Amino acid sequence: MASKVFKLIAEEAHRQKYGLEMIPSENYVSSDVLKALGSILTNKYSEGFPGRRYYGGNEVIDKIENYAIDLAKKLFGVPVALVQPYSGSPANLIITMAVCQPGDTVMGLSLISGGHLTHGANLSFSSIFYKAVQYNVGKDWKIDFEELESLAKKHKPKLIWVGTTAYPFKLDYKKFRKIADMVGAYLVADCSHITGLIIGGVHESPVPDVDIIMTTSHKTLRGPRGAIILITDRGLKKDPEIKSKLERALIPGTQGGPHNHQTAAIAVSLEEALKPSFKKYAVQIAKNAKVLAEQLGTVSETHLILLSLTDYGYGMGYQAQYALEEAGITVNKNTIPGEPASAFYPSGIRLGTPALTSRGMKEKDMVKIAGWIKRVLEEIRGLDLPKQQEKRKDFLRETKIKLKENKNLKKIRKEVESFAGKFPVHSIQ
Numbered sequence: 001m002a003s004k005v006f007k008l009i010a011e012e013a014h015r016q017k018y019g020l021e022m023i024p025s026e027n028y029v030s031s032d033v034l035k036a037l038g039s040i041l042t043n044k045y046s047e048g049f050p051g052r053r054y055y056g057g058n059e060v061i062d063k064i065e066n067y068a069i070d071l072a073k074k075l076f077g078v079p080v081a082l083v084q085p086y087s088g089s090p091a092n093l094i095i096t097m098a099v100c101q102p103g104d105t106v107m108g109l110s111l112i113s114g115g116h117l118t119h120g121a122n123l124s125f126s127s128i129f130y131k132a133v134q135y136n137v138g139k140d141w142k143i144d145f146e147e148l149e150s151l152a153k154k155h156k157p158k159l160i161w162v163g164t165t166a167y168p169f170k171l172d173y174k175k176f177r178k179i180a181d182m183v184g185a186y187l188v189a190d191c192s193h194i195t196g197l198i199i200g201g202v203h204e205s206p207v208p209d210v211d212i213i214m215t216t217s218h219k220t221l222r223g224p225r226g227a228i229i230l231i232t233d234r235g236l237k238k239d240p241e242i243k244s245k246l247e248r249a250l251i252p253g254t255q256g257g258p259h260n261h262q263t264a265a266i267a268v269s270l271e272e273a274l275k276p277s278f279k280k281y282a283v284q285i286a287k288n289a290k291v292l293a294e295q296l297g298t299v300s301e302t303h304l305i306l307l308s309l310t311d312y313g314y315g316m317g318y319q320a321q322y323a324l325e326e327a328g329i330t331v332n333k334n335t336i337p338g339e340p341a342s343a344f345y346p347s348g349i350r351l352g353t354p355a356l357t358s359r360g361m362k363e364k365d366m367v368k369i370a371g372w373i374k375r376v377l378e379e380i381r382g383l384d385l386p387k388q389q390e391k392r393k394d395f396l397r398e399t400k401i402k403l404k405e406n407k408n409l410k411k412i413r414k415e416v417e418s419f420a421g422k423f424p425v426h427s428i429q
């Protein structure tokens with residue numbers, strides 16, 4: 001009898017086909033990426049690096065890993081690539097361990113300003129084992145370089161992160177470099193969200209200005225879950241030992257055997273990203289995001305939109321996420337800069353176009369989708385988050401039930417399903 005899991009996978013495949021996936025860190029991988037990921041390569045242990053393994057039988061695995069490394073170096077134009085990190089968060093731990101000692105100071109963009117947990121947020125390893133200093137965005141929602149410079153001069157960080165998860169503007173790596181050089185810090189770009197846009201030439205490449213780059217492979221790069229660490233020429237010059245420090249932080253520092261099926265699938269996605277069609281895809285992601293943002297009354301220079309819902313009421317992030325989900329549109333609640341409600345009950349949503357663009361949607365489709373989003377958001381007016389903290393959990397539970405029964409949302413869902421179902425999704429089933 002077939003495993004129950006396959007029935008559940010079919011259920012999820014239906015959700016992915018008939019809904020609109022608008023979480024900006026998500027994407028649809030190709031059938032070839034899925035094939036490599038589901039291959040027999042998962043059977044093999046190969047701790048170590050090509051030509052330097054702890055186990056025998058790695059002749060073919062060495063060829064696969066070397067191929068992935070060569071493709072990564074070619075795609076980004078860097079001299080060194082490591083393709084074994086299990087995912088983005090462990091990759092950031094590996095980098096931090098390689099360039100810092102426990103207790104050293106690291107600086108990153110605060111979570112509330114659109115930074116990532118691993119760049120120094122509370123409760124993350126990056127603030128538990130290191131001294132974390134956080135910089136912020138200003139009133140214009142853009143990085144406040146004056147604050148960044150003065151914090152860097154005061155705290156003399158060993159490592160400065162430049163990278164974001166909820167930031168709709170382009171990044172100026174040269175400004176970061178200048179500040180890193182003032183204090184002798186390593187400058188590390190975490191491009192996870194925007195790698196596809198960099199490859200497509202929509203965003204500037206950080207390669208000339210930073211020492212190390214980390215990117216997850218599963219966001220705009222459109223590969224399997226995983227991560228790649230790259231060392232630039234500048235990084236090698238700053239620290240000729242940096243490659244072996246990163247390798248040691250990877251194994252034995254934090255990981256064991258590499259996920260060879262994942263490495264192979266990364267190689268497939270890198271082959272795809274090297275094709276001219278990928279550039280077209282990346283340009284379309286940004287065009288779609290720009291139109292979607294305009295339709296929703298805001299701006300985007302990237303693949304994502306950070307939408308403030310303060311016009312709809314107080315602390316509306318959860319309510320919007322629930323209502324949109326009922327309508328078949330998947331987004332996530334998110335804090336907005338200067339968050340007026342709370343980090344746990346935020347006032348905005350984050351939505352993006354990478355996954356929709358992979359399905360072939362274009363500007364005219366974004367206009368339609370923005371129309372549905374605006375109709376959905378009208379349904380949450382008046383459902384403001386209670387000001388009293390102790391009432392919030394019950395309120396949200398009841399709101400979720402109420403939204404499940406909302407007739408207008410059910411009607412929108414039907415329209416969304418019939419629209420989304422027309423756009424193909426890849427599968428190997």
Ligand SMILES: Cc1ncc(COP(=O)(O)O)c(C=O)c1O
Binds near residue numbers: 191
């Ligand atoms: C900028 C950035 N870095 C790192 C990560 C962590 O990646 P993962 O979820 O694979 O651990 C993310 C994921 O959201 C991210 O956006």
